[in-house]
Structures are given as structure tokens and as C-alpha cells.
Amino acid sequence: MTLTTTSAGPRAALESVEIHDGRRWHHVCALTDLVPGRGAAVLLGGEQVAVFRDRSGTVYAVANRDPFSGAHVMSRGLLGSRGPVPTLASPMYKHVFDLRDGRCLDEDAAPDGSPAVLRVWPARRTTAR
Amino acid sequence: MTRPTAPLAPRHAGRRHVVLIGHGMVGQRFLEALVALPGAAALRITVLAEEPRPAYDRVHLTSWFSGTSADELTLCPPGFAAEHGIDLRLGDPATAIDRATRTVTTASGAVFGYDTLVLATGSYPFVPPVPGTDAAGCHVYRTLDDVAAIRADAAGARVGAVVGGGLLGLEAAGALRAMGLATHVVEFAPRLMALQVDKGGGDLLRRKVEDLGVRVHTGVGTQAVLAGDSGRVRAMALSDGGELAADLVVFSAGVRPRDQLARECGLEVGQRGGIVVDDECRTRDPRVHAIGECALTSDGRVHGLVAPGYAMAETAARAVAGGEPAPFTGADTSTELKLLGVDVASFGDAHGATQGALDVVYSDGRSGVYRKLVVGGDGALLGGVLVGDTGSYGVLRPLAAAGRPLDTAPGQLVLPAGLAPATGPVELPDDAVVCSCHNVTKGRIRAAVADEGCTSVPEVKKCTKAGTGCGSCVKVLGTVVDGELASRGVTVEDRLCEHFAHTRAELYDIVRVKGVATFSRLVEEHGTGEGCDVCKPVVASILASLAGGHILDGEQAALQDTNDHFLANLQRNGSYSVVPRVPGGEITPEGLITIGGIARDFGLYTKITGGQRIDMFGAAVDQLPAIWRRLVDAGFESGHAYGKALRTVKSCVGQAWCRYGVQDSSALAIELELRYRGLRSPHKLKSAVSGCARECAEAQGKDFGVIATSSGWNLYVGGNGGMTPRHADLLAQDLDHDTLVRIIDRFLMFYIRTADRLERTSTWLERIEGGLDHVRAVVVDDSLGICADLEELMARHVEAYEDEWAATLADPDRLRRFTSFVNAPGTPDPAVTFVRERGQIRPARTGEHGTPLQRPVLIAGDRVEVRTA
Ligand code: SRM
Ligand SMILES: Cc1cc2nc3c(=O)[nH]c(=O)nc-3n(C[C@H](O)[C@H](O)[C@H](O)COP(=O)(O)OP(=O)(O)OC[C@H]3O[C@@H](n4cnc5c(N)ncnc54)[C@H](O)[C@@H]3O)c2cc1C
Ligand code: SF4
Ligand code: FES
Numbered sequence A: 001m002t003l004t005t006t007s008a009g010p011r012a013a014l015e016s017v018e019i020h021d022g023r024r025w026h027h028v029c030a031l032t033d034l035v036p037g038r039g040a041a042v043l044l045g046g047e048q049v050a051v052f053r054d055r056s057g058t059v060y061a062v063a064n065r066d067p068f069s070g071a072h073v074m075s076r077g078l079l080g081s082r083g084p085v086p087t088l089a090s091p092m093y094k095h096v097f098d099l100r101d102g103r104c105l106d107e108d109a110a111p112d113g114s115p116a117v118l119r120v121w122p123a124r125r126t127t128a129r
Numbered sequence B: 001m002t003r004p005t006a007p008l009a010p011r012h013a014g015r016r017h018v019v020l021i022g023h024g025m026v027g028q029r030f031l032e033a034l035v036a037l038p039g040a041a042a043l044r045i046t047v048l049a050e051e052p053r054p055a056y057d058r059v060h061l062t063s064w065f066s067g068t069s070a071d072e073l074t075l076c077p078p079g080f081a082a083e084h085g086i087d088l089r090l091g092d093p094a095t096a097i098d099r100a101t102r103t104v105t106t107a108s109g110a111v112f113g114y115d116t117l118v119l120a121t122g123s124y125p126f127v128p129p130v131p132g133t134d135a136a137g138c139h140v141y142r143t144l145d146d147v148a149a150i151r152a153d154a155a156g157a158r159v160g161a162v163v164g165g166g167l168l169g170l171e172a173a174g175a176l177r178a179m180g181l182a183t184h185v186v187e188f189a190p191r192l193m194a195l196q197v198d199k200g201g202g203d204l205l206r207r208k209v210e211d212l213g214v215r216v217h218t219g220v221g222t223q224a225v226l227a228g229d230s231g232r233v234r235a236m237a238l239s240d241g242g243e244l245a246a247d248l249v250v251f252s253a254g255v256r257p258r259d260q261l262a263r264e265c266g267l268e269v270g271q272r273g274g275i276v277v278d279d280e281c282r283t284r285d286p287r288v289h290a291i292g293e294c295a296l297t298s299d300g301r302v303h304g305l306v307a308p309g310y311a312m313a314e315t316a317a318r319a320v321a322g323g324e325p326a327p328f329t330g331a332d333t334s335t336e337l338k339l340l341g342v343d344v345a346s347f348g349d350a351h352g353a354t355q356g357a358l359d360v361v362y363s364d365g366r367s368g369v370y371r372k373l374v375v376g377g378d379g380a381l382l383g384g385v386l387v388g389d390t391g392s393y394g395v396l397r398p399l400a401a402a403g404r405p406l407d408t409a410p411g412q413l414v415l416p417a418g419l420a421p422a423t424g425p426v427e428l429p430d431d432a433v434v435c436s437c438h439n440v441t442k443g444r445i446r447a448a449v450a451d452e453g454c455t456s457v458p459e460v461k462k463c464t465k466a467g468t469g470c471g472s473c474v475k476v477l478g479t480v481v482d483g484e485l486a487s488r489g490v491t492v493e494d495r496l497c498e499h500f501a502h503t504r505a506e507l508y509d510i511v512r513v514k515g516v517a518t519f520s521r522l523v524e525e526h527g528t529g530e531g532c533d534v535c536k537p538v539v540a541s542i543l544a545s546l547a548g549g550h551i552l553d554g555e556q557a558a559l560q561d562t563n564d565h566f567l568a569n570l571q572r573n574g575s576y577s578v579v580p581r582v583p584g585g586e587i588t589p590e591g592l593i594t595i596g597g598i599a600r601d602f603g604l605y606t607k608i609t610g611g612q613r614i615d616m617f618g619a620a621v622d623q624l625p626a627i628w629r630r631l632v633d634a635g636f637e638s639g640h641a642y643g644k645a646l647r648t649v650k651s652c653v654g655q656a657w658c659r660y661g662v663q664d665s666s667a668l669a670i671e672l673e674l675r676y677r678g679l680r681s682p683h684k685l686k687s688a689v690s691g692c693a694r695e696c697a698e699a700q701g702k703d704f705g706v707i708a709t710s711s712g713w714n715l716y717v718g719g720n721g722g723m724t725p726r727h728a729d730l731l732a733q734d735l736d737h738d739t740l741v742r743i744i745d746r747f748l749m750f751y752i753r754t755a756d757r758l759e760r761t762s763t764w765l766e767r768i769e770g771g772l773d774h775v776r777a778v779v780v781d782d783s784l785g786i787c788a789d790l791e792e793l794m795a796r797h798v799e800a801y802e803d804e805w806a807a808t809l810a811d812p813d814r815l816r817r818f819t820s821f822v823n824a825p826g827t828p829d830p831a832v833t834f835v836r837e838r839g840q841i842r843p844a845r846t847g848e849h850g851t852p853l854q855r856p857v858l859i860a861g862d863r864v865e866v867r868t869a
Helices: A010-014 B025-036 B038-042 B058-064 B144-154 B167-178 B199-211 B260-264 B306-321 B393-402 B410-414 B442-450 B457-464 B474-487 B504-514 B519-526 B535-547 B554-558 B562-566 B589-602 B621-633 B665-676 B737-754 B761-767 B771-779 B787-800 B804-809
Strands: A016-020 A025-030 A038-044 A047-053 A059-063 A078-082 A085-089 A096-098 A123-126 B016-021 B043-048 B086-089 B094-098 B103-106 B111-113 B116-119 B123-125 B138-140 B159-163 B182-187 B214-218 B222-227 B233-238 B243-245 B248-251 B255-257 B288-290 B344-348 B358-364 B369-375 B381-387 B433-435 B576-578 B605-608 B614-619 B646-651 B685-690 B704-709 B712-717 B729-735 B834-837 B840-843
Touching: A016 A047, A025 A038, A025 A047, A038 A078, A059 A085, A059 A123, A078 B535, B016 B025, B016 B111, B025 B038, B025 B043, B025 B306, B038 B043, B038 B306, B058 B144, B058 B167, B094 B260, B116 B306, B138 B144, B144 B167, B144 B248, B159 B167, B167 B182, B167 B214, B167 B248, B199 B214, B199 B344, B199 B358, B199 B369, B199 B381, B233 B248, B288 B306, B344 B393, B358 B410, B369 B410, B381 B393, B393 B433, B393 B474, B433 B442, B433 B474, B442 B457, B442 B474, B457 B474, B504 B519, B504 B535, B504 B737, B519 B535, B519 B554, B535 B554, B576 B621, B589 B605, B589 B614, B589 B621, B605 B840, B614 B621, B614 B840, B621 B804, B646 B665, B665 B685, B665 B704, B665 B737, B704 B737, B712 B737, B729 B737, B729 B771, B737 B761, B737 B771, B737 B787, B761 B771, B771 B787
Parallel strands: B016 B043, B016 B116, B043 B086, B116 B288, B138 B248, B159 B182, B159 B248, B182 B214, B646 B685, B685 B704
Antiparallel strands: A016 A025, A016 A123, A038 A047, A047 A059, A078 A085, A085 A096, B094 B103, B103 B111, B123 B255, B222 B233, B233 B243, B344 B381, B358 B369, B369 B381, B576 B614, B605 B614, B704 B712, B712 B729, B834 B840
């Protein structure tokens, strides 16, 4: 294996994305790891979290599991908007979720009857590391 | 009179007990109307049903033969009875009514007391009283059990005869024909659908039905059903002395009201049957109502259609629960034939029975179109008959029902579109009933949009029920909804999505003309918001087909659907499939071994696809680069199975090997596949080349297909398999090689320029104005003078093509995305698990204990994140 630094410039690489698990903030990736409008999955204590960065630079973190298919794929969905709501569309069956509170905007419940809501983690960018 | 044989179900103090007999279409509608009324809260409701299943859509019964399941036909949502506290008793018919004690007894011996009784027992099929109708192989056509019995019986039969050439008989004939039976229709009247169509229409209808392979015998009656030694029907004896051999007979000679229960308890019934009711659907006993096909209404008729039945259901519900009265005084008898593949419709006073009525007729025997309108003395449209082309039915029927003088000359309404002078579309008045099944007026639909905030046809359907019956009004419904939306300044129809008020074709032109290269600029200058999963991939595709460049470069990377993003197809458990291109389906033994070796080494599932190539399933995101590294090194390239792009050009072996082949079809298929590979388009593109007219490559099912002739190539376009199969149309004949390629270049680019999002060439061809002729004029005769442009665009594509996977592997930046977890590169997704089946893997299902596969996760250009802080 080779060790490399990320190919983006040093200043951007300084900015990191953190999410809060209820106890403390965790660094999960560099801001440059996220393409604007897209996301990436991270492992946080055995849990899969999907983190995103929108075109304006705001970061979000929601559960990676798509409640409709049960597959851990939300990080591979597309960001967008519905009216004023920032959204995330699942790549599996294209259900659209509100990035702010994780609620599905298309259906209330998943096929197994559970509420169609993604867990949301507080997320922030920081240079103070 | 019957005496109670079982303890009476108690009449609850304070809660009136409504008992409904019959849970058919009208019975269910009655329940829906009833529970929606405020007065219903004070009612206890019991339903006694003869059939073993809740109400279903009898009107679309025939669609059961073409695969619509009993569940899909249901009219009674699963929780309906429970939700409204209705005691629904299936499979236990009422056998007697005692009006003195106000009780109903059922076949199982249960007895129910009632305060109000509603009869909705429908009709039974009339079987002519001739000898032999009880022979095995004789059927009627009314219930799901009937059609199931017919299908089971048809399996062993060869010739089917339908007695009755009315609406229902023709539907039954269509079903027998579709099951492969030689089919006859025997009709006593001198023409088919005698009730609805006149002689001119009847003659044409007969021709059309016969063209479908159904033999029609009119003016003859059935005298006896003759059985063979086995007791099974073998023939029918006809009134003209002839015998018609048949081993399956369906009686569809009309229906009779099921009024037996009413007769037996002394209620008045009509001379020719039907429970007599007033215009509130009450019988002579004020506690008893009758609705639907079993009722003889105040207009002196028994109505055999669902729309009047629904109106009666509404009337009776109000009478029972105390709503505002809605008297039933008569109904529309318009009908449209479904299914058989012949367009026939009649509406209003089709026979011109009204005093002073005049006919306006257009008849073109050659093209098989007959249209007759009946116009009253005051110039109002009264009714009409349409055969061969019922496109205007949806507009004409409500116009006739409104009964207002016409603004448009009737002559113009019967002429074919091309011949009629162009004056805008015919305007319907607000009180015109657009949906007669649910009695919904144009005004009501407009209000749903204007006042209730509906912005689409599905929403309007939900809110008004319009269009949810026979479905014949849906087209007009769409026009009314769009018209209303447009008049309020909303143009929903042609918008791509909320972010762009343009069609895909318009965006294509904007991008092309203004040279826009990024989504950001496009959405800032021509759209709103952040975009979504609809517009982003569309813009990505337009940018790709116009600007070229790698689809994962720069901002484009953020626009692609997940499949394009990882250059692979997402599977149900989050793993991906890998499809290398195998041009023309031709592959060397080494190629096969390479693919086999890779699949074995990475533990992938392999399958030969329907597109003449090999798909490897079960790859984790992390593995994709390593798998592709090996494929690319062995000379393979992306098969674009993930993209809206050219998929495959299938081939047959052709002249090189096949003894019938007249051209080298494999060579051409390979050439075409290499020419158009990577071409991004509104939807996927498929193609095939066959070496002779035997068509082993199925070119006529493809977006563009080529069939060899002895003097060149025939080019077919607009074919489609999939959900709505379509045979391709012949675009040009006997082309030499270069002309063929040139025309395909133009055709594809013209399609890419003008088609909507996710519109295959088949739907595009059906939609665009002028259809095939127009496309031919543009791409063969250059009627728009754009061919040079189109060819130039294609030349640019061919030149700019590069293999997306090879380019990705060469670029560490692009490779970065192929990790399951950014903070733990190399760790595969633990949630992706598999089980073994038939010697290979498949995704574990919920509840199954799968294992994540133990396999090498070799990432090309492996790296470990280095924290810089
Ligand atoms: C693998 C394959 C089935 C197989 O095991 O053979 C397949 C698999 C899929 N088909 Fe197909 N189709 C495959 C041949 C076909 C064919 C047969 C053919 O091409 O000759 C058809 C009918 C012909 C046609 O398209 O006109 C076909 C009609 C569809 C349709 C319906 C298209 C339509 O116009 O109605 C879809 C849905 C869509 O595209 O919206 C679809 C969609 C899909 C998708 C992409 C569904 C999805 O989003 O996951 C499947 C994923 C493929 C994967 O993961 O690799 N597939 N699919 C075949 C791949 C062929 C190839 O080598 O590329
Ligand atoms: C193949 C076919 C195609 C049709 N196409 C059209 C069309 O295109 N357009 C149109 O408008 N109409 C069409 N119709 C007619 C339409 O289906 C009827 O008008 C409609 O079903 C009438 O509803 P109903 O509730 O009165 O009767 P039904 O739907 O027949 O319901 C009556 C129910 O009562 C039950 N019942 C009878 N006696 C008892 C008893 N003693 N106790 C308990 N239950 C009892 C029956 O089993 C039945 O389930 C078609 C009918 C058929 C068969
Ligand atoms: S289409 Fe069939 S018959 Fe014709 S050349 Fe190809 S394989 Fe032979
Ligand atoms: S007219 Fe039958 S659904 Fe509207």
C-alpha cells in the first residue's frame, strides 16, 4: 500500500467534517472528501452514517440505511431541494427525505411498517483541529 | 314466510341497523357513500354477500385474462370494513326476507333483523332456454369464478362459441381468441352490438371483428347445445339449420335482474323483471331500497351499466342516512368497447330516437372509420356512434350529455382531423359530465384544481374519483386539468421538475445554443433551487451528449445517478454489478476465460444477460476498481449497463456461418456498437442486426434495428421490448453501408435532441407530431436542413469517445470515491451479505443469515487517509 495525502490543496484539507453522537464531536472526514451535492458513508462506532455537503457548503449527516430497501446506500443518493426543503433522494427506489429532520417526504412508513425517518446527526465543519 | 331458525341478532337500541344484500360494484359504492355521510355514525351496518370475496371491478373482469389479478381488481380496500365497523359476511347469501318481522335469513341459517334493507343483488346472465345448456363446457361470464372456470376449461378446448354479440359477448370473444381458441360469435340480431350501434357502424364493426380472426354469425339463433359421448359440448344447433362445431360455449345473451328475493317477499317487480323503486330508490316498502342492476327505476328501465348504478348508490345512501336528497331519474347509457382491439363507442341517443333528430355521418370504409352524430332540431348534440376511431368519444359524450346547442358545426366534428378546418379544440361547458362512471362534471374537476389545490391528474382522481371507473374519460380529464392549471399560470405538464420550467428538449437547446457547461450555471440562469434526482441526471446526460468529457469530472460528478456515479449497476443489497462490453455478442475463448477468472477470483455471481453479454454481480464498491483493472488490462471496456446510453447491438452469426445469411450481420453489429458506444441519450438505446429476414437478432424489437436484404440493409426504428412492447417501423430500405450509418447517425442525434427524459424511441416516435413520416422527412430527406449538424455532432461523439473505466483507473482523484467508508477505506460494507445458491452467491434476504464474503479488497492506487492536522 502507498500512503498519500488527499490531492486537494492544503487549506481545504484543513477543514474537517464532524458529527455529534450525543456525547461529543467526532471527526469523520475532510471537507474535500465530499463532492458538493454528494455524500460519503462513514463508520461511527459500528453505525453507518451518510454525510453530505451541499453546493453552498453546508454539511449534513443522516443514517446510511434506506428504510425502504434496507440497504445501506443513502450516502450514494443525490442532494436537491423541494421548495425550501433541502433533500436527499435514495438511489434505490428514489424516495426523497428532508435532510434537516430525516423525514421521508413521499411516504410515511417503510414496507415493514416502521416510520420512514432517517436518524439525523448534528454535523459541522471546523478548522479548529 | 320464513321463521327465525337462529337467535336474532339484536337490534341495538339507538343504532339503526342497515342490512345490505349483495356486495357487488354498486353495493360497495353504496357503503362508501353511506359512511361518508355524517348520519352514518348512528348506523350499524351488515353486509350479506354471496360471492366469496369482497366487491371487485366487474367492468374490468376481462382484464383478468391478461394478467390483472383478483387483488388488483378489488374495489374494497383491505381495511375498509373494519375501519367503518361494517360486518361483512362473505359467502353467505341471503335466502329469504320477512318484511313483517323485518328479518333476513341467510344460507347458513343466520338471521338478521333490520331497520333498513338495501338490495343490491345485481343481475344473472341470461341463458336461452334451449336443450343441452347444462353440458360440460358451457359457461356464463359474470364473476371471477366464471372467468377462472373458463380459463381452466379453455386449456383443453379448441373452438369457442360465444352466444350473444353485444358488448359483453364481444369482450368474451376477445378473451377466448386471446387464449388461442378459434372463436365464433353467434348473434340473433342482424348486427353486432345492436343496442348501441346503427347499421352503418355495425357493418364496419363486423368487418373489424372478423379481421381479428373472430367469425361472426348474425341473424341466427341457438336452438340447442349438442353434447358428445363424454357429455361435453361438441356443437351448437343453429336456427338456420346449420351446426357449429365448438367445444366451449359462453352464454352472453344479456342479463336479467336478480329480483327473486324481492318477489318472494311480496315486493312489486316489473313485468320483465326488476324491483320497482321510486326516484329515491325506495321500493313500495319504505324500509326497503333497491339499487344497481336489480332495480327498475322511475324512468321505467333496468340499467345495466355501472354509472347509473353508482348514481343510485348515492341516492339511496342519502335516503338512508338522511343527506340532502339526490333523486335518480335516469342515466347516461354511453358505452365504449374495451379490449377486443376494435374501437367502438356509442353515447346518448345513438339511434336518433328523439323527435326531429338528424344524423351527420362520416364513413370511410377503406380506412375503417365510421362516425355518426345525432343532432337535435335546436342544434344540440344528442348522441352518436363511433367505430374505428373513438378518439373524440371523451369530448363528445359530455357534450351530448350537456344538451346545449353546439358552437362547432357538427360536420366538422365527424371529419377526420386532417380534413376538418382548424378551429381550436371543442370547449366543454362546466356542467358537462366528464366522468359518467362517477358523475363528475367539468366544473367539479376545475374546482378540484382551483379550490382544493390538486395539481395533477392522479390528485384529481383521488379527490373526485373521476377516471377511476371504466377509465374512458382519463384523456379528457387530463386536458381539463391541464387547461385549468394553465389558466392559473401553472404549467406543470411540460416541466421537467420543480426546478426547471422546461422540457428536456428545451434544456438541450439552451445548453447547445448558450454553450452552458455546468449544472450550477444552468440552474442559476434558467431554474430555481438546488435541483433534484430528476433534473440532475437529465442535465448530466445533456452535458455528456453535447460537451463530451468524462462523466465523473468536475461538477458533473455530482449530478449522476448512483449507477453512473460508480460506473456500475446498484443491486438490491447495495452491491454492484459489472458488465463489460461484448460488441455484437462476439467473444473470444480468451475473453470468456478472462471474465470467468475474474468472477471466480472475486467471488462474483455470473449470468448471461438478455443482451448477449455477461453480467457479474455482487461486487462491493471497494472492489470495482480492482475488477475493472483486470478487465481493462485484458482489453475489455465499459458496457454502459449503468447509463442512459447505448447498451448492446445484438447480432446473429449471419452470412459468415449461417446458411441463410445474405450479409455479414456480426461485422456490422460490432461496427455499430463501437461507433455508438458511450453515446448518452434520454433513455437507453438498444440495437440489433440480423443477417436475413428470419430475424434471429430480433432487430424489430430495438430502438434501431437493421435487417440484411440481398441488396443492402433495411433500417427499422422505434422498436421496444420491456413494459410496452412495440414493433419497430421501417424507416428506409435497401441502404448501402455508408448511407445506413449516416441515417442512423442522424436518427440518433435527432432523437437525443428532441426526446423527453426517459422517453424511449418508441414513445418518442408515437408522441412527436407527424410521427414516423416526419422523422423520415427530417433524417432521410433533410426537410429541416439540420442533417449536416446532426452528423457533425455524431462525428464529435465518435472522436471524443474514451472508455470511462480506463479513464477512471488512470486518475487517482476519480478513484477516491470507490470506498465504502471515507473514514475506513478498505473496510467493506458489513451490511452486504450473501448466501450460496446453486453453486453461486446471491444477496441474503431479510431473516436469512448471510455472510459478508471473505475476499480480497484490492483497490487500485490504494491509499490510507493521512490527517493533516
Ligand atoms: C441483466 C439484464 C437481465 C438479464 O439477466 O438478462 C437486465 C437487467 C436490468 N434491466 Fe433490463 N436487463 C436486460 C435486458 C433487457 C431486455 C432484453 C434486451 O435488451 O434484448 C429488455 C427488453 C428490451 C427493451 O429494452 O426494449 C429489458 C428491459 C428493461 C426495462 C424496460 C424498458 C422499457 O422500455 O420498457 C427496464 C426499466 C428501464 O429501463 O426503465 C430495465 C431495467 C433493468 C435494470 C437496469 C433495472 C435496475 O435498475 O436495476 C436491471 C439491472 C441490470 C444490472 O444490474 O446489471 N430493463 N432489459 C439484461 C441486461 C442486458 C445487457 O446485457 O445489457
Ligand atoms: C364482463 C363484464 C363487462 C362489463 N363492462 C361494463 C362496462 O364497460 N361499462 C359498464 O358500465 N358496465 C359494464 N358491466 C356491467 C357492470 O359490471 C354492472 O353494471 C355492475 O357490476 C352492476 O353492479 P351491481 O352491484 O348492481 O351488481 P353486481 O356487481 O353483479 O353485484 C351484485 C352482487 O350481489 C350478489 N348477490 C346476488 N344475490 C345475492 C343474495 N341473495 N345474497 C347475497 N348476495 C347476493 C352477487 O353475487 C354479486 O356479487 C360489465 C359487466 C361484465 C360482467
Ligand atoms: S437471421 Fe437467422 S437465418 Fe438469418 S443469417 Fe441470421 S441466423 Fe441465419
Ligand atoms: S367515465 Fe368511466 S371512469 Fe370516468
